[in-house]
Structure formats: structure tokens, C-alpha cells
Amino acid sequence: MNQEKTKIIISGAFGRMGKILIKETIKNQETSLIGAIINENSKKAKEQQSEIKKDFLNYFFLKILKNNHERNLLYDVLIDFTTPQNTINNLKYCIKNQKNIIIGTTGFNEQQLKTIKSAAKNIAILFSPNFSIGINLLYNITKYIASIIGKYVDIEIIEYHHRNKVDAPSGTALQIGKNISESMGWNFNKDTIFQRYGIVGPRKKNKIGYSVVRGGDIIGEHKILFADLGEQIEIIHKATNRSAFARGAIKAAIWIKNKKMDYLICQTYLKIFLLLKKIK
Ligand SMILES: NC(=O)c1ccc[n+]([C@@H]2O[C@H](COP(=O)([O-])OP(=O)(O)OC[C@H]3O[C@@H](n4cnc5c(N)ncnc54)[C@H](O)[C@@H]3O)[C@@H](O)[C@H]2O)c1
Numbered sequence: 001m002n003q004e005k006t007k008i009i010i011s012g013a014f015g016r017m018g019k020i021l022i023k024e025t026i027k028n029q030e031t032s033l034i035g036a037i038i039n040e041n042s043k044k045a046k047e048q049q050s051e052i053k054k055d056f057l058n059y060f061f062l063k064i065l066k067n068n069h070e071r072n073l074l075y076d077v078l079i080d081f082t083t084p085q086n087t088i089n090n091l092k093y094c095i096k097n098q099k100n101i102i103i104g105t106t107g108f109n110e111q112q113l114k115t116i117k118s119a120a121k122n123i124a125i126l127f128s129p130n131f132s133i134g135i136n137l138l139y140n141i142t143k144y145i146a147s148i149i150g151k152y153v154d155i156e157i158i159e160y161h162h163r164n165k166v167d168a169p170s171g172t173a174l175q176i177g178k179n180i181s182e183s184m185g186w187n188f189n190k191d192t193i194f195q196r197y198g199i200v201g202p203r204k205k206n207k208i209g210y211s212v213v214r215g216g217d218i219i220g221e222h223k224i225l226f227a228d229l230g231e232q233i234e235i236i237h238k239a240t241n242r243s244a245f246a247r248g249a250i251k252a253a254i255w256i257k258n259k260k261m262d263y264l265i266c267q268t269y270l271k272i273f274l275l276l277k278k279i280k
């Protein structure tokens with residue numbers, strides 16, 4: 001049966017993720033790119049516009065959704081890997097037009113996370129800080145290990161990203177920590193050690209430590225250390241190309257296309273991927 005293609009708009013078109021999302025959307029036989037949103041105020045976007053347009057001549061670049069209202073209603077799903085405030089703005093637009101959204105952006109504050117959660121009563125949202133399959137597998141592996149030895153080991157999450165990443169710790173590291181805290185019955189907001197400086201005294205038990213490394217062009221690495229007396233377990237995920245995130249987000253967009261409101265925000269994407277695997 002000739003399934004109609006999922007019509008996609010990419011927000012953050014000139015970003016590190018946006019550029020790859022555009023390429024992968026065009027390449028995917030099940031999707032069609034019908035537009036891309038750029039930040040009209042960004043100097044970089046203006047400089048890049050002619051260069052990017054050369055590659056994607058057929059695709060019109062929207063400045064911001066609300067200024068191109070009549071042309072946007074054709075889309076099925078908006079994919080947003082931009083900034084927290086921009087994502088919230090796009091979310092309101094999607095609610096108004098009853099369009100579903102894939103949120104890849106990270107660095108939201110508590111109020112913004114509440115806004116996203118309540119928006120899921122109106123439209124379908126798939127919100128994941130990491131659309132690679134490996135990390136979504138790692139969520140389950142680390143929860144399993146913690147459920148067995150979490151009570152008596154020290155758990156540390158170390159994340160490494162490129163020099164231009166503006167939020168810390170990564171959304172992925174926070175999600176890994178949230179998953180483990182919940183499975184251990186700990187309080188994520190209290191049972192965390194985000195900073196260590198000066199004489200901090202001996203490490204407390206049943207708390208998750210976070211360390212952040214920023215440098216170079218590191219795409220994304222997450223290491224979860226389970227340290228005991230006499231032995232350690234390290235689970236490591238390394239992203240070597242942003243296409244792993246882009247392909248995951250596009251699969252999610254295909255999946256979410258006709259989902260109705262009240263669709264829960266999915267923090268782990270693995271279930272969807274396995275479901276899609278069955279569809280393939
Ligand atoms: N979920 C995942 O799998 C995943 C993977 C990679 C990155 N991310 C997250 O995605 C986000 C973007 O990462 P990046 O490396 O592409 O960043 P980036 O800074 O390269 O790209 C962000 C883009 O958003 C654009 N933007 C900002 N405000 C805008 C607006 N009002 N309208 C339209 N565009 C606007 C910027 O101009 C920029 O081009 C970050 O939060 C990052 O943590 C998530």
C-alpha cells in the first residue's frame with residue numbers, strides 16, 4: 001500500500017542538527033521536507049542562507065512560523081532541535097494548528113518542562129534528549145544494573161560534548177540520572193551532586209554524581225560508572241555522527257504523524273523504535 005509521505009518542517013534549519021535533519025528528511029523515502037525555519041535574527045543564518053539555499057533550492061525557508069501561516073498548514077509534524085524558548089514558541093503554534101511535534105531540544109527549565117507536559121494534552125509530542133538507539137538501550141541497561149547493585153555502589157555520570165554546547169549537564173545525562181533515581185526510589189532533585197569544588201568531604205551514599213567535559217568537536221559521549229570497593233562497571237555510549245540522532249528523530253516523526261492528543265511524552269524512544277522495526 002502506497003503510504004502517504006510524512007510532511008515535515010524542520011526548525012533550526014541552519015543548526016548543527018538542523019542541517020543533518022534536512023539532509024536525512026530529503027533522503028528518507030517515507031518523508032517529504034516542505035519547509036524549514038531559520039532564526040531571522042541570527043547573523044550566521046543570514047550568512048549561511050545563500051549557501052544552504054544552493055543545496056536545498058526547492059525548499060522555502062520560513063522565517064518564523066507565524067509569519068507564514070497559510071503555507072505551514074500543509075505539514076504533518078514539526079521537528080525542533082533549537083533552543084528552549086524557541087521550542088516553546090513553536091509548541092504554541094503547533095497546538096493552535098493541531099500539529100504534532102518532535103522535540104530534540106535540551107536545556108529546558110522546570111517551567112518550560114511543565115509547559116511541554118501540559119501541551120501533550122492537546123497534541124502528540126515525542127520529547128527525547130537523545131534520539132540515538134544506543135542511548136535508549138543504555139537507559140534500560142543502566143536501570144537494570146542500578147536495580148541490582150545501586151544500593152551499595154557509587155554512581156557517577158560523565159558526559160563529553162563539543163565546545164559549542166551551551167547547556168550542562170546534557171539532557172541525556174539528566175535523563176539517565178532521572179531513570180536511575182526513579183528506579184531506586186531516590187529523589188532526583190535532591191540525590192544529585194552537580195558540583196564539587198574545594199573541601200567537599202567524603203562522598204555521600206545514594207547520590208548520583210555528574211561531571212561535564214566540553215571541548216573540540218565531540219559529538220556526544222556518555223559514561224556511567226558504577227564504582228564499588230575492588231571493582232567498577234563502566235557503561236559507555238559514543239555518538240560518532242549526528243545522523244544517528246537525525247534518523248531517530250525522523251523515525252519518530254513518521255511514527256507520531258497520526259497520533260492523537262494525550263499521547264504521553266516519551267522520554268525513552270526505544271519502545272517506538274522496536275515498534276517501528278516491526279512495521280518495517
Ligand atoms: N535529542 C537529541 O537527540 C539531540 C541531538 C543533538 C542535539 N540536541 C539538542 O538540540 C539542540 C540544538 O543543537 P545544535 O547542536 O543543532 O545547536 P545549534 O546552535 O547548532 O542549532 C540551533 C539552531 O536553532 C536556531 N534557532 C534559535 N532560535 C530560533 C528561532 N527563534 N527560530 C528558528 N531557529 C532558531 C539557531 O539559529 C540555530 O541554527 C540543543 O538543545 C541540543 O542539546 C538533541
Ligand SMILES: O=C(O)C1=N[C@H](C(=O)O)CCC1
Nearest residue numbers: 106129165170171172173220
Ligand atoms: O550536541 C548536543 O548538544 C547534544 N545534546 C544532547 C543532550 O543534551 O543530551 C545529546 C546529543 C548531543
